[in-house]
Amino acid sequence: MxxxxxxxxxxxxxxxxxxxxxxxxxxxxxxxxxxxxxxxxxxxxxxxxxxxxxxxxxxxxxxxxxxxxxxxxxxxxxxxxxxxxxxxxxxxxxxxxxxxxxxxxQGRFATERLQVGKEFVEPSPEQVKRANEERQKLRDIFDSATPERLWDGPFRIPLDGVTTGSNFGKRRILNGNPGSPHGGADLPGVTGTTVHAAQRGKVALAEELFFSGNTVVLDHGLGIYTFYGHLSEIDVKAGDVLEAGTVLGKVGATGRVTGPHLHWGLTVERARVNPMLLVKLLVNSPEVPPRKKSSKRRTR
Ligand SMILES: [Zn+2]
Structure with missing residues (x-):
C-alpha cells in the first residue's frame, strides 16, 4: 500500500x-x-x-x-x-x-503499578548525579540537528525476525509515585542477538549509561535519532558512519532492566515518538526511481 x-x-x-x-x-x-x-x-x-x-x-x-x-x-x-x-x-x-x-x-498507554523495595526507587546521590549528567548529555545531542539527511529509503526494525515492539509510552507507578513514561519500544531478543542500524547514520554516542546500560545513539540527520539500549556489547564508536543494517552491538540486559531485550527509541526534533511507526511510514519511495543511472539517486 x-x-x-x-x-x-x-x-x-x-x-x-x-x-x-x-x-x-x-x-x-x-x-x-x-x-x-x-x-x-x-x-x-x-x-x-x-x-x-x-x-x-x-x-x-x-x-x-x-x-x-x-x-x-x-x-x-x-x-x-x-x-x-x-x-x-x-x-x-x-x-x-x-x-x-x-x-x-491523548495517547493510549498502559500503566503499571509496582510495589518494590526502597533501594530500587531511590538511587544513591552519586547515581542521581550520574543519571542527571547523562540525561543532559542526551538532551544536548537531541537538541542539535545535522542539516544533511544521512539516510535514504525505509527504516528497518533493528532485530532480524522481530515485527512488534512493546511498552512504548507505558507509565510506571512505583510505590505510588509516577515515573517518567517509557520513551521507546522494547524488542524481544536473547543476549547476544545482533542489533542492526535502523538506517544509515553517524554514531553520536556509544557508551555505558546508568539507566540504559551500554547504549548507542545514531544521528540520521535533520534532527532524527535512533537509540539502542541495554546492549551486552557495543561494536561501534562515536563518529563512525554506519550503513543501514550494520551490526552496532548485541542484545543484553545492561543498565536498569530485569531481563535481556533491546530498548529502541526514536527522536524527531526532540519529540519522543514510537519508532515502530517510522518503519511503517517510510515503506515506499514516493516515486519510481529513474531506470538510468540508478546508483546516483542520493539527492543531498
Ligand atoms: Zn525499554
Missing part, C-alpha cells in the same frame, strides 16, 4: 498550486505523521514549523516540486490543536506557504 493511498484530507490553506497531504488527519501523543508537499513549480527552499519546532523536510527522488517531511508528536505533548506551517520559495523566487491545524489526541 503506497502512503499516497491512505493520505487524508485535512482543512488547510495553501498558496495557489501547492497541496499538502498528511498520512492521517489527526495525531496522538508519541505518534508520527508523514507530510507530502507538492508544488506546481520546482521548489528551492522549504521549512516546516510545528509550534516553534522545526519539522524535518527533504526531497526524495528527482522531483524538485515535491517534498516529504516528518511530524513528530512528543509522548507528553499536551492534547489540543496545533498549527503546522510550511513556508518556502520556488526556484523562480515566489513565496510558497501552507498551513494546517493538526489535532493531537
Amino acid at each position: 503506497a502512503p499516497a493511498e491512505v493520505l487524508a484530507d485535512n482543512a488547510r490553506t495553501c498558496t495557489a498550486g501547492t497541496t499538502l497531504r498528511l498520512s492521517a488527519p489527526e495525531a496522538s501523543q508519541g505518534s508520527l505523521l508523514l507530510i507530502e508537499l507538492k508544488s506546481a513549480k520546482p521548489l528551492a527552499g522549504v521549512q516546516g514549523d510545528w509550534g516553534g519546532r522545526t519539522v524535518p523536510m527533504w526531497r526524495e527522488g528527482t522531483d524538485e516540486a515535491k517534498r516529504r517531511g516528518l511530524l513528530g508528536v512528543d509522548l507528553e505533548k499536551a492534547p489540543g490543536e496545533y498549527e503546522l506551517k510550511i513556508t518556502g520559495e520556488t526556484a523562480s523566487g515566489e513565496k510558497m506557504s501552507c498551513s494546517v491545524k493538526v489535532p493531537v489526541r
